[in-house]
Amino acid sequence: MEAPAPPGDHAGRAGPLLLSPRRHPRVEPGLRSEGLHPVSVRDPPAGRRARGAGVHGPAHEARGRLAALRDQGLRPRGPRDALLPAGGDLHRGGHGRVPADPEHRRPAQRVRDRRRGEDLPHQGPLHPTGALPRDGAPAGALPRGEREIRSAPEAAERAVGAAAGRRGVKAVILGGTTGIGRAIARRLAERGDSVFLLAREVDDLTRSAEDLTARHPKREPVGHALCDLERPEGFAAALDAADAALGGFDAVIVTAGLFATQDALEADIEFTRRLVTVNYANTVVFCEHARKRLLTRGGGRLAVFSSVAGDRGRKPVAIYGSSKAGLSVYLEALDHKFHAQGLSVLCVKPGFVKTGMTAGLKPPPFAGDPEQVARDVVRAMDRRRPMLYTPGMWALVMLVIRWLPRFVMRKINF
Numbered sequence: 001m002e003a004p005a006p007p008g009d010h011a012g013r014a015g016p017l018l019l020s021p022r023r024h025p026r027v028e029p030g031l032r033s034e035g036l037h038p039v040s041v042r043d044p045p046a047g048r049r050a051r052g053a054g055v056h057g058p059a060h061e062a063r064g065r066l067a068a069l070r071d072q073g074l075r076p077r078g079p080r081d082a083l084l085p086a087g088g089d090l091h092r093g094g095h096g097r098v099p100a101d102p103e104h105r106r107p108a109q110r111v112r113d114r115r116r117g118e119d120l121p122h123q124g125p126l127h128p129t130g131a132l133p134r135d136g137a138p139a140g141a142l143p144r145g146e147r148e149i150r151s152a153p154e155a156a157e158r159a160v161g162a163a164a165g166r167r168g169v170k171a172v173i174l175g176g177t178t179g180i181g182r183a184i185a186r187r188l189a190e191r192g193d194s195v196f197l198l199a200r201e202v203d204d205l206t207r208s209a210e211d212l213t214a215r216h217p218k219r220e221p222v223g224h225a226l227c228d229l230e231r232p233e234g235f236a237a238a239l240d241a242a243d244a245a246l247g248g249f250d251a252v253i254v255t256a257g258l259f260a261t262q263d264a265l266e267a268d269i270e271f272t273r274r275l276v277t278v279n280y281a282n283t284v285v286f287c288e289h290a291r292k293r294l295l296t297r298g299g300g301r302l303a304v305f306s307s308v309a310g311d312r313g314r315k316p317v318a319i320y321g322s323s324k325a326g327l328s329v330y331l332e333a334l335d336h337k338f339h340a341q342g343l344s345v346l347c348v349k350p351g352f353v354k355t356g357m358t359a360g361l362k363p364p365p366f367a368g369d370p371e372q373v374a375r376d377v378v379r380a381m382d383r384r385r386p387m388l389y390t391p392g393m394w395a396l397v398m399l400v401i402r403w404l405p406r407f408v409m410r411k412i413n414f
Helices: 047-052 059-073 079-083 155-162 179-190 200-213 232-246 261-268 271-294 316-343 370-382 392-403 406-412
Strands: 074-076 091-093 170-174 194-199 223-226 252-255 300-305 344-349 388-391
Touching: 170 179, 170 232, 170 388, 179 194, 179 200, 179 261, 179 300, 179 370, 194 232, 200 300, 223 232, 223 271, 252 271, 252 370, 261 271, 261 316, 271 300, 271 344, 300 316, 316 344, 316 370, 344 370, 370 388, 388 392
Parallel strands: 170 194, 170 252, 194 223, 252 300, 300 344, 344 388
Antiparallel strands: 074 091
């Protein structure tokens, strides 16, 4: 094996040379190796050297200088360094990092004690001198004299204080004397909101109004008026009475409706007409009266109870589900059209809930109760959600039902 030529004596001759991965300034720019292996090095012809394209050309010399700078941990000064203090043409790379040498490391200091550079842009003093109190000094004058000693506030006062940062709701509830509507009315009254009840039974209205007045933290009297979904001619008068009693309302909740099994509806055509009229046609008319009054005041909240039965055509609830399906589509379109004007529409889709309406029916394992539904509805209204499945398990159940093929729906009895 031929011995390698000594340094500086390789002109015109080829020989093996072990190179490291670092680019060597004497090697042609195109030669780069990830390992150690013999590479033949030759000087370029005189013509190429004269034109500056060889190893001694300007481009190669510039790359050599950059490599030497990188070896020293330096970098060339660039346009972004105009914001840095003057330090010559070269700056140490990573100038913002903490030096590894403890002797050159700046002592630790709290951010509030660190001096700000007034000469740099956006680095002036945050506050004028004396604007803020010193450490340990009170921000204001301490109260003088004896302070009154009193007992802890009552539960009703604590409820009002907890909701002090929330704007009170003035709600009109249609069907607020039974079932889910009564649970919602109680929940609103207990947290200090104003409530006005609409129902078709005078005795139920009187008892419910007295109960809500006793539950209200301020013992605020609860007004009520007669309103029957089967008599749409009385909708305007009932809402006007609520408007006068509350001094203007900003929320309307509709929980009233009719329910019957599929067998009962198929056996009585007249009852079928009543159910479809009440659950869809008259409910839409009532919502239109409420919607116009809410929009005249700049918007508000409208929460209407539909049902999971309207998500898919199913055998046990064919007629009832169709009436709720139409109502769900109407509420969705209402939200799309008037959301920009401040009207928040909530379509509530409860599953099986243990109320008087479902008495005598076998409940499923995940059936809900009125208190749980009322809690979910009030929370959804506060968050201005457009749709709510309650109990929450029904959202997953109906997601599966909506995607079942038609031939499967023909076989199952759900």
